[in-house]
Amino acid sequence: MSSEDLELRREAVAGLGRELRALMETVARTETPTEVLQELAGEVKRLEARFTGHRRERSEIPSVDVFPFGLRMYSPATGHGSAFAPPLEIEEREDGYIGRCVLGVAHEGPPGYAHGGMSALLLDELMGWACAAKGLPAMTIALDVRYQRPVPVELPLLLRAEVTGIEGRKITVDGTVAPESDPDAVLVAAQGRFVAPDLERARSLFPGAKNYQA
Numbered sequence: 001m002s003s004e005d006l007e008l009r010r011e012a013v014a015g016l017g018r019e020l021r022a023l024m025e026t027v028a029r030t031e032t033p034t035e036v037l038q039e040l041a042g043e044v045k046r047l048e049a050r051f052t053g054h055r056r057e058r059s060e061i062p063s064v065d066v067f068p069f070g071l072r073m074y075s076p077a078t079g080h081g082s083a084f085a086p087p088l089e090i091e092e093r094e095d096g097y098i099g100r101c102v103l104g105v106a107h108e109g110p111p112g113y114a115h116g117g118m119s120a121l122l123l124d125e126l127m128g129w130a131c132a133a134k135g136l137p138a139m140t141i142a143l144d145v146r147y148q149r150p151v152p153v154e155l156p157l158l159l160r161a162e163v164t165g166i167e168g169r170k171i172t173v174d175g176t177v178a179p180e181s182d183p184d185a186v187l188v189a190a191q192g193r194f195v196a197p198d199l200e201r202a203r204s205l206f207p208g209a210k211n212y213q214a
Ligand SMILES: CCCCCCCCCCCCCCCC(=O)SCCNC(=O)CCNC(=O)[C@H](O)C(C)(C)COP(=O)(O)OP(=O)(O)OC[C@H]1O[C@@H](n2cnc3c(N)ncnc32)[C@H](O)[C@@H]1OP(=O)(O)O
Pocket: 067, 068, 124, 125, 128, 137, 138, 139, 140, 141, 168, 169, 170, 195, 196, 197, 198, 201, 202, 203, 206, 209, 212
């Protein structure tokens, strides 16, 4: 695919993702009549049939992605093509990574607050980016999440992740979730342990990743 075609496709994937997220939020909030819901289910099913062409296999890397060090368009945390992702917008800083997002009612656990799994998901992802920035694309082996205060939905959030230790292929990372307006008022604090798989293990886990060098 030419670079212009790739850019166009990424824009199309992101555009569809944006509309799907808006739809998920509407669905999670609606009290529309039952018969309308029944009709809409049929319409959505018909829409699904319009996704023709190649359907990627389990381990296949999407044509719009850069794996393992880059863009993941369908990541449930950062993917602009994902209906489920907030999506988390991430930015590299000198001391690690920060992420920004606003969660919706579709991400609710307790009414008005985010599901605890969402905080864990977003922190896990951001911590993974912090590992990759050290040249160690890694997988989580442990995640200790402390929920200090509930995370309101519809509130701009600031997430931080910082590598605190590297021992061979093992990495420890600290992460937090806070309101963007008050970054010191930590709502969730986490510590993650990651392992960068060795080359042989990485090749067998991710057969779709071409030309990967450790
Ligand atoms: C081709 C491209 C490649 C790219 C590379 C990956 C990129 C990836 C991108 C993911 C994008 C981010 C997304 C968010 C992060 C997820 O969500 S990751 C998904 C959740 N995590 C998992 O599924 C991981 C499951 N665990 C595993 O598959 C294996 O443990 C791993 C992580 C592949 C490591 O396997 P390995 O390379 O064979 O490591 P191994 O030699 O057994 O162990 C190395 C050291 O780590 C320790 N260790 C390993 N596993 C564990 C464990 N589970 N518990 C405790 N200690 C452990 C060992 O004891 C050993 O310690 P030492 O003896 O050296 O002191």
